[in-house]
Amino acid sequence: MSDIQTKTDQSEKKEEWEPKIIAFLCNWCSYAGADLAGVSRIQYPANIRIVRVPCSGRVNPFFIIKSLLRGWDGVVVSGCHPGDCHYISGNLVARRRFTFLKELLNLFGIEPDRVTFMWSSASEGDRFATLIKKATNMIKKIGPNKKFEKTW
Amino acid sequence: MVIEEENQNIEQLIRELARKLLEEKQVDVIIGYAKGTVPLSSAPIVIDKVEDVDKLIWNNLCYINLAKYLVPRIPQFTDPEKGDLKVGIVSKGCVGRALIHLSVEQQLDLNNIKIIGIPCNGIINRKKIEKEIGEREILELSVSGDNIVVKGRDFEQTLPFDEYENELCKVCKVKSPPTIADICIGECLENPVIMDDFTDVADFDSKTPDEKWEYVKSLLEPCTRCYACREACPMCYCNLCFVDQNKPVWFGKTTELSDIIIFHLIRALHMAGRCVACGACSSVCPMGIDLTFITRSLEKIAKERYGFTSGIDPKTLPPMMAFDMDDEQEFMLEED
Amino acid sequence: MGEKLLNKSDIGKLINELGKEYSIYAATNDKQGNIIFDKIEKAEDILLDYLNSKIPPKSVLFPKVETLFEYEIKDDDIEITNPKDLYEKRIIFGIRPCDAYSFQLFENFFGYGQFKDELFKTKKENTILFGIGCNLPRQTCFCTSVEGHPHKKDDVDVFLVDLGDKYLVESISEKGKNIVQKLSWLSNTTEADIQKAKELSKLAEESMSTKIDIKKVIKIFQENFDNPIWDDISMSCIGCGSCTLLCPTCHCFDVIDENDPMSKKGRRIRLWDTCQSSIYTLETSGHNPRPNKVQRFRNRILHKFCYYPTNYDLIGCVGCGRCINICPVNNDLRNIFNSILKIEKKEEVKVV
Numbered sequence: 141m142s143d144i145q146t147k148t149d150q151s152e153k154k155e156e157w158e159p160k161i162i163a164f165l166c167n168w169c170s171y172a173g174a175d176l177a178g179v180s181r182i183q184y185p186a187n188i189r190i191v192r193v194p195c196s197g198r199v200n201p202f203f204i205i206k207s208l209l210r211g212w213d214g215v216v217v218s219g220c221h222p223g224d225c226h227y228i229s230g231n232l233v234a235r236r237r238f239t240f241l242k243e244l245l246n247l248f249g250i251e252p253d254r255v256t257f258m259w260s261s262a263s264e265g266d267r268f269a270t271l272i273k274k275a276t277n278m279i280k281k282i283g284p285n286k287k288f289e290k291t292w
Numbered sequence: 293m294v295i296e297e298e299n300q301n302i303e304q305l306i307r308e309l310a311r312k313l314l315e316e317k318q319v320d321v322i323i324g325y326a327k328g329t330v331p332l333s334s335a336p337i338v339i340d341k342v343e344d345v346d347k348l349i350w351n352n353l354c355y356i357n358l359a360k361y362l363v364p365r366i367p368q369f370t371d372p373e374k375g376d377l378k379v380g381i382v383s384k385g386c387v388g389r390a391l392i393h394l395s396v397e398q399q400l401d402l403n404n405i406k407i408i409g410i411p412c413n414g415i416i417n418r419k420k421i422e423k424e425i426g427e428r429e430i431l432e433l434s435v436s437g438d439n440i441v442v443k444g445r446d447f448e449q450t451l452p453f454d455e456y457e458n459e460l461c462k463v464c465k466v467k468s469p470p471t472i473a474d475i476c477i478g479e480c481l482e483n484p485v486i487m488d489d490f491t492d493v494a495d496f497d498s499k500t501p502d503e504k505w506e507y508v509k510s511l512l513e514p515c516t517r518c519y520a521c522r523e524a525c526p527m528c529y530c531n532l533c534f535v536d537q538n539k540p541v542w543f544g545k546t547t548e549l550s551d552i553i554i555f556h557l558i559r560a561l562h563m564a565g566r567c568v569a570c571g572a573c574s575s576v577c578p579m580g581i582d583l584t585f586i587t588r589s590l591e592k593i594a595k596e597r598y599g600f601t602s603g604i605d606p607k608t609l610p611p612m613m614a615f616d617m618d619d620e621q622e623f624m625l626e627e628d
Numbered sequence: 629m630g631e632k633l634l635n636k637s638d639i640g641k642l643i644n645e646l647g648k649e650y651s652i653y654a655a656t657n658d659k660q661g662n663i664i665f666d667k668i669e670k671a672e673d674i675l676l677d678y679l680n681s682k683i684p685p686k687s688v689l690f691p692k693v694e695t696l697f698e699y700e701i702k703d704d705d706i707e708i709t710n711p712k713d714l715y716e717k718r719i720i721f722g723i724r725p726c727d728a729y730s731f732q733l734f735e736n737f738f739g740y741g742q743f744k745d746e747l748f749k750t751k752k753e754n755t756i757l758f759g760i761g762c763n764l765p766r767q768t769c770f771c772t773s774v775e776g777h778p779h780k781k782d783d784v785d786v787f788l789v790d791l792g793d794k795y796l797v798e799s800i801s802e803k804g805k806n807i808v809q810k811l812s813w814l815s816n817t818t819e820a821d822i823q824k825a826k827e828l829s830k831l832a833e834e835s836m837s838t839k840i841d842i843k844k845v846i847k848i849f850q851e852n853f854d855n856p857i858w859d860d861i862s863m864s865c866i867g868c869g870s871c872t873l874l875c876p877t878c879h880c881f882d883v884i885d886e887n888d889p890m891s892k893k894g895r896r897i898r899l900w901d902t903c904q905s906s907i908y909t910l911e912t913s914g915h916n917p918r919p920n921k922v923q924r925f926r927n928r929i930l931h932k933f934c935y936y937p938t939n940y941d942l943i944g945c946v947g948c949g950r951c952i953n954i955c956p957v958n959n960d961l962r963n964i965f966n967s968i969l970k971i972e973k974k975e976e977v978k979v980v
Contacts, residue, residue: 201558201561202534202542202558205543205554205557205558206542206543209543209550209554210889210890211889211890222617222621223617229615232615232616232617232619233615235615235619235621236611236612236614236615236619237612238623239597239619239620239621239623240561240564240565240593240611240612241561242623243589243593244557244560244561244564245557246501246504247496247504247560247586247589248504248505248508248553248557249499249501249502249503249504249505249506249507249508250501250505251501252501256625257623257624257625258624258625258626259624267627270627271625271626271627274625274627274628275625287505287550288550288554289550290548290550290888291548291549328958329952329958329960329962329963330768330952330953330958330960333955333956333958334958335864335957335958335959335960336864336957337863337864338863338864355956356866356956356957360866361864368859368863423661427663427675427677427678427679429679429764429766429767431767445764510659513659514658514659514660514662516683516692516873517899518868518869518870518873518902519868519869519905520868520869520870520956523866523867523868523869524866524868524956531906532907536905536907544884544886545882545884545899546693546884546886546897546899547692547693548693575956576868576870576956578682578870578873578874578954579660579662579682580660580661580662581660
């Protein structure tokens with residue numbers, strides 16, 4: 141009897157805090173890859189909410205920062221591999237943007253693991269699931285997003 | 293040479309070149325600095341007559357970046373008949389850099405400008421002096437030898453120039469504007485190759501994220517969202533700034549801590565690869581916030597990743613206007 | 629009559645006693661070393677030997693970010709709550725006569741006409757002003773030119789004069805008399821003290837280095853709206869808005885709604901706005917009556933020195949000189965007045 145009780149105690153403790161992660165996926169590669177992962181029944185954490193964009197180059201740094209302001213615990217942006225962009229060079233433009241954004245977020249003291257960027261193609265359902273699992277674990281370790289809380 | 297002597301030489305150089313340009317009608321107006329009515333300031337002026345050339349001065353309080361007066365958002369040098377007026381502009385290094393960068397971004401035509409290059413010897417940090425003097429009223433400030441002499445009603449203090457110089461001026465590598473044939477006259481930098489090891493911001497990288505956050509918080513807390521930094525910066529020339537946009541409203545306009553930090557973060561992002569490190573933003577802040585570490589870190593990122601320093605070469609594109617197949621991407625998430 | 633003396637060593641006692649019933653706001657240092665008017669927790673934080681504060685004391689009654697109301701969305705209703713500090717009893721201690729006069733201009737603005745601003749009115753009614761006279765005005769001060777005086781007493785409730793090691797305390801209004809009566813431990817004055825206060829007042833007035841014929845300036849402003857001199861005067865202005873931020877009489881504000889999507893709560897706030905912003909007069913149609921910097925610059929100067937005297941018979945400036953000190957391009961108001969005074973009158977006097 142006592143064994144069963146301690147097991148339910150443990151599972152209740154595990155339900156403490158689940159991070160909420162927003163994922164911007166490019167329509168042609170990453171979104172299709174996520175779809176493939178779903179169809180192939182590959183398990184990955186259900187913490188992400190997906191927003192479909194036509195290309196990773198559409199992702200304005202404002203989206204990422206506004207998500208952090210609104211209380212999202214993590215942001216993931218995923219696009220096609222360099223050289224494979226449906227719009228030829230959208231992801232190359234995005235890569236420069238993300239470089240500066242990441243460096244500035246580090247400079248201002250926002251944990252580097254909160255915002256992650258990755259490349260994942262339409263046939264890599266497995267890779268998509270692995271990377272999302274990795275990102276979720278990283279964000280779970282650093283805890284909830286408390287820095288931008290409103291004080292009123 | 294001591295600072296006082298250098299100042300006199302620079303002033304003479306400015307007046308000589310200005311006189312020459314106006315007499316030979318190479319320019320219609322000259323923008324420069326005049327003596328301020330309050331001890332710790334200088335006033336930008338525009339002159340168009342040879343007789344007014346003696347109003348131009350140089351002291352170590354010329355902190356405004358004069359390139360701001362030429363951005364298209366402040367159109368004042370066009371004549372209905374003549375079209376664009378030819379403008380001569382007194383340029384220390386950062387002003388010249390700003391002009392070159394604005395021409396790379398196609399905001400002005402360098403052929404309408406004559407850059408009067410001068411060898412800048414540093415700008416005094418006004419806030420540091422005010423803090424040192426406290427609440428006593430400063431009636432006069434002058435440079436004597438290598439020292440700053442501050443006089444009040446019943447006190448006189450001598451301070452060493454090197455300590456009370458702007459932080460950005462202490463590490464400046466571009467003291468005169470980079471040379472451009474036929475446009476830059478006076479003292480200009482030939483073939484500038486900028487070597488910088490960024491030791492002043494190196495130790496910031498070793499802090500933990502929480503330490504950095506606390507540092508940034510305590511630095512930016514007094515901000516009152518007056519936007520003087522944005523108005524003084526020559527690179528901020530957007531017709532509608534992101535804080536004023538309301539379709540959609542991106543970020544708050546209040547003085548809550550999160551809103552203040554976001555404003556400076558995004559403004560720094562928009563300055564990436566464009567900031568010319570003139571320090572005008574820190575000098576004009578009414579609350580005395582020193583944004584040096586942000587401008588230096590931005591320069592460091594652009595230099596180390598892309599080998600780019602803004603405003604040196606009129607033909608190189610800045611990092612955010614170009615891309616490369618082989619860019620570094622070590623920050624991308626990869627499988628283990 | 630009814631003047632009392634307060635020793636400087638007893639300031640702590642005064643603050644502690646008054647602090648039991650009122651919240652005390654006085655000049656103090658913020659973290660960066662700027663002098664602002666803020667709530668005082670300990671008597672040692674008060675600055676008494678200051679020239680003038682960076683941010684004017686309007687920030688006490690008309691704060692930079694002020695909540696108009698808060699709302700919370702409940703299951704079948706929306707609950708609206710008024711701001712919590714509306715009826716807080718305050719004392720603003722150590723305000724200069726110029727800043728005290730600015731509150732009169734605020735009362736005129738917020739109380740004019742049919743719709744009165746209840747927030748400001750309530751806050752002002754629950755506030756007592758302790759003024760301190762200026763014995764040594766700054767070089768940039770010009771309150772005597774705009775119908776003020778470094779020892780003007782009319783706009784405060786209690787007036788203090790710094791006599792060296794003690795203050796002369798004079799109650800001006802009914803509120804002031806009541807408060808001074810409660811402080812029964814204040815010592816009595818001698819004739820010498822009252823004489824010294826009068827001398828200090830005269831010395832302060834004589835040491836004002838800036839004198840401007842404001843009536844003439846106002847007249848010229850009223851007749852020269854389209855004069856091309858405005859282009860020259862506003863040439864170096866960069867439109868930063870620092871002058872409006874630090875001006876004791878500037879009162880323009882913006883109203884914004886904010887919401888917290890996580891908790892179904894929100895609030896409506898008003899923030900300081902500046903007429904120097906390029907979108908200040910931008911209408912929802914897209915039309916902007918003041919698209920250029922010259923027009924916005926001219927609007928600010930005329931608002932203080934032409935529209936206010938014409939419409940309300942008040943001068944909209946208190947002569948504190950903060951704008952002159954802070955302007956990053958040193959666009960000195962006094963130089964503007966001098967340029968304006970040189971304009972010849974439109975109607976030339978007939979030479980017979």
